[in-house]
Amino acid sequence: MTAGTLAAEGFRPARIALVGPPNSGKTTLFNTLTGGRQKTANYPGVTVERKSGLLKTPGGHPVEVLDLPGSYSLRARSPDEAITRDVVLGRQARETLPDALVCVTDATNLGQHLRLLLELRQLGRPLILVLNMMDIAQKRGCQISTEALSRQLGIPVVTTVAMRKHGVRDLLGQIDALLNQAPAGDGVTAISDWVEPSPDAIRAHHREVERLLQEAVVREGAPEHLTRQLDRVLLHPVAGPLILLALLFLMFQAVFSWAEAPMDWIDGGMAGLQQWLSAHMEESLLKSLLVDGIVAGVGGVVIFLPQILILFLFILLLEDSGYMTRAAFLMDRLMSAVGLNGRAFIPLLSSFACAIPGIMAARTIAHPLDRLVTILIAPLMTCSARLPVYVLLIAAFVPATTVWGGIGLQGLVMFGLYATGIVGALAVAGVLRLTLLRGDRQPLLMELPSYKWPNPANVLLGLWERAKIFMRRIGTIILSVLVILWFLSTFPAAPEGATEPAIYYSFAGLIGRTLEPLLAPIGFNWQIAIALVPGLAAREVAVAALGTVYALSGDEGAVTEALTTTLAQSWTLATALSLLAWYVFAPQCLATLAAVRRETNSWRWAAFMFVYLMTLAYLAAFVTYRVALALGGG
Amino acid sequence: MDGHGGRERQLFELGRLVKAGLTQPLGLMRPGGVGRILAVRSGEGDVERGLLEMGFVEGACVEVLHHGFLGRDPLAVRINQAMTVALRRGEANAVLVGPLLNRATDVEPTTDQESRPS
Missing domain, CATH: 3.40.50.300 (P-loop containing nucleotide triphosphate hydrolases)
Known part of the structure; x- marks a missing residue:
């Protein structure tokens, strides 16, 4: 047959x-x-x-x-x-x-x-x-x-x-x-x-x-000329790195400016949904779960979809045109200094949108050790989920003045946070390569394909795939974690005549208050400790949680605005800086840990990543807090 | 190239060329340098196979196009005017390159337009 x-x-x-x-x-x-x-x-x-x-x-x-x-x-x-x-x-x-x-x-x-x-x-x-x-x-x-x-x-x-x-x-x-x-x-x-x-x-x-x-x-055909001519410029020892830097700058500018409008729409849509639900539902636990737990939580994550898609649009265009391998070529020497492969550049770049697709992109790295190191440092790239926290704290504590003739101080602090993540990642890679993950340097051997116009169908299909992966993650892990966290922060209910916000008496409050002595040396008060409990699942949730802890109500925009003022009054500068330093390193993303487990096929590396990042976060926050106190930031 | 005796003779030939200053490892060549691969040899079998799989094989023409901006590493090398491969100096040194001896099928890599008669 x-x-x-x-x-x-x-x-x-x-x-x-x-x-x-x-x-x-x-x-x-x-x-x-x-x-x-x-x-x-x-x-x-x-x-x-x-x-x-x-x-x-x-x-x-x-x-x-x-x-x-x-x-x-x-x-x-x-x-x-x-x-x-x-x-x-x-x-x-x-x-x-x-x-x-x-x-x-x-x-x-x-x-x-x-x-x-x-x-x-x-x-x-x-x-x-x-x-x-x-x-x-x-x-x-x-x-x-x-x-x-x-x-x-x-x-x-x-x-x-x-x-x-x-x-x-x-x-x-x-x-x-x-x-x-x-x-x-x-x-x-x-x-x-x-x-x-x-x-x-x-x-x-x-x-x-x-x-x-x-x-x-x-x-025989004549050899190709255009690629040669382009490479003469794009791989030029001086012009090449400058063009790469300019491209990256343009990319991040686009991610933040183009995404603004769609992010506002999503924000507005979610707020509208919340209001509609509030108006049309009886006061009940189910309503609380839907409004405070699910819609607020999902909204807080979906809002990053435009940024992620724009970043991926750039990455897919650069990849499809053949430029990405040139970027890897230019970066290889720099990255090999800390034992990484030039190819790690692509996964690490993706991690600026979200560490999960970045960790998945590490699959193109041939050698297991190179790949593992890349995966382990990917969460140190500042992903878009950190931004709401950075924006909130910078707005509350960093004056909107300019230094050195026109450079905004707030932007400078933001840049510093990105840079700290990158430098931290390179240092961690170097240390891992010298200790735990010692091994031979792996060959590069990478084809530099001819340049071509990106194929729109390929790029769109690629974008659609990323969007699906991201939405699936929201539909599964994030949603279930949100339900659990809602439960933790709702039960048990506040007793009669309570003086503190309800969350203070809940399981989340209990956990937060138990952690408080541990977090006191790095300047965190019990409010932060409680907010970090839900923030453990997904970083951006911490902003909403802080709003809850400080008993603020209203839609997201109003909460953020009110929080800026509240925090500026009730926290010291040292505490704010310490929390920023904590956020650069802390592994507050369950989905990332799950992705690491999947990609490395073991909980061991996921656990290792969690522990090393936690340790770094604590140390960084401790040093920041103490230095800031000593300099009079108390 | 085939068989044991052939390889020894080839190595002997290589030795002579090295002494005459006509051969050098690919890693020492500068951008613009051209030549023909005489031998691909590495202590590690996997590097040798990796190089062979990317087209670094005895007899192939190579042209060094670019160096990285730090430490002039890695190298971008065009093989047989068809494919460009990036590799680090360490691996490139496993490839021994000699002059483009005038074989009938040779191309002058500096004049790209010429097509290769076959």
């Missing part, structure tokens, strides 16, 4: 895996093939995304297309590449061996990309070679005889222009042909005789590729 008939009889769709080196346009081809009918899930045990999509071929075969992580070789060097190897070999748990493989290569870089095809051909599975980006190759005057290549390799060869659906019909036709003849129930469930290619085997493949190209390439 063939895969085709199997599928036609409704047993299961045929499974086709897309394999290809990075920068071969594989994902664009996948998007064109499957359109919106994609499904993203995780492979069990790891958080490598499993991207698949269903389609029907012209011949009527239902096909599940699997987009495997880009890989230069089946000799996997990173967790991503290991998934590609394991799926292709039928070793991946809960994943059957694909019925056919489609090897996607960049037609302008066949000399490098055909080597992976040779590795795949050795597996003896049904295989189709795709020469992608054929338009660019032709524009450079390159002519390739697909017939000769097909004859030499003994497999079908298709040319495509992934971005314009061009050649996709040919590819689907070849898949049809393959499914009509390839036996699916051939009994092969895994390939057991595969061995990692030795250096000499790789050399032999290179020679074979050269021979193939001599047979198939009718005319």
Whole structure:
């Protein structure tokens, strides 16, 4: 029985895996093939995304297309590449061996990309070679005889222009042909005789590729010029770093200025919802849970969605255009000084929006130790959840004056907080690399792809994925934590004739008051201690919690405004500075800890991160408080 | 290149070229420098395989395009005029580069427009 008939009889769709080196346009081809009918899930045990999509071929075969992580070789060097190897070999748990493989290569870089095809051909599975980006190759005057290549390799060869659906019909036709003849129930469930290619085997493949190209390439294309010219500027020893710095500056400016309007809308919407609920519901526990617990809490987190999306828009544009690897190139020497890889730059940059996607982006780092260090320092990058706290305290305690001829003092303090996080992260990385996570320096070996215009569909799909991840996190972890925290801060209710706000008598109050002696040396009063209990789940919740503790009411904007005045009156400068220092380091985000556990597959590293960040936070707050007191900030 | 005897002869040849000052490790080359890879050898097997997988293979043409701005590290190297790879000096030193001996298929990497006859 063939895969085709199997599928036609409704047993299961045929499974086709897309394999290809990075920068071969594989994902664009996948998007064109499957359109919106994609499904993203995780492979069990790891958080490598499993991207698949269903389609029907012209011949009527239902096909599940699997987009495997880009890989230069089946000799996997990173967790991503290991998934590609394991799926292709039928070793991946809960994943059957694909019925056919489609090897996607960049037609302008066949000399490098055909080597992976040779590795795949050795597996003896049904295989189709795709020469992608054929338009660019032709524009450079390159002519390739697909017939000769097909004859030499003994497999079908298709040319495509992934971005314009061009050649996709040919590819689907070849898949049809393959499914009509390839036996699916051939009994092969895994390939057991595969061995990692030795250096000499790789050399032999290179020679074979050269021979193939001599047979198939009718005319070589001219090398690309634009990338060379651009790199002359963008990788220039002086201009390069300056341009990178300017780009980052622009990016953060955009994150804060463009996000302002949508954040106001969300804020207004949530406040409206709260008012509507307050007006239309009976006074009850359920109302309290909905209004104070869920809407206020969810609103406090959803409000960061615009900032996160804008930051990711920049990151995806830079990544898709090919600039991100240049940034990694420029930063590598600086980062290798503390034992990090240049590639860590991308995850750390993402962490400025939110540490969770940053931690997930660390998957592209091949070496486990490099990857672990990157994950462990990612939460030190100032994520957008810290901002409400920073803004509140700076507004209350730092005068809005200018220093050194026109630089705003408030902005300067904000910059200082960002810088402290970065310097702290680099120091921690250096210390970890010298102590716990000692190991050889890992090679960089990174392709600098040709520049190209970002593909809008890819960027939009990428943004949609980030938004989904973020919203899912709100729907699961944050929501359940909010319910628990609401419970902790509502029960038991305040006794008759209570003089303090109700939260003082609740479990949260009890925990806060128990912690108070421990927090007194760093200048925290019982109000802060109580606010830190809900703030442990998500940093930004602390602002709302402070509002509750100081018994302020009204919508969020009014609370923040009133808080600014209240705090300025009731706290000392030393206490405020100490809390700011605490916030730079403290691991107050359960979702991040959960992400670390998932990515490292152990609670041990999540626990380690929690302890080391807590210790740093305490020390930083202690030193800040004592120094500020000594300088008269009491 | 194949077989034991071939490799020894090759190493002997390399020794002569090094003495004549015609070969150098890739890590010592300056931006603008071009050459042909004579050998890829590293104490660690994985570095050697990693280099080979990225296209640093005996016979390939290389051109050093850029250096990093600190300590002139890492390097950006164009291989066979098709792919640019960034690597650190340490790894680059496992690649031994000789002059572009005039093989019929050679390209002059400084004049990009010429296409390679095949």
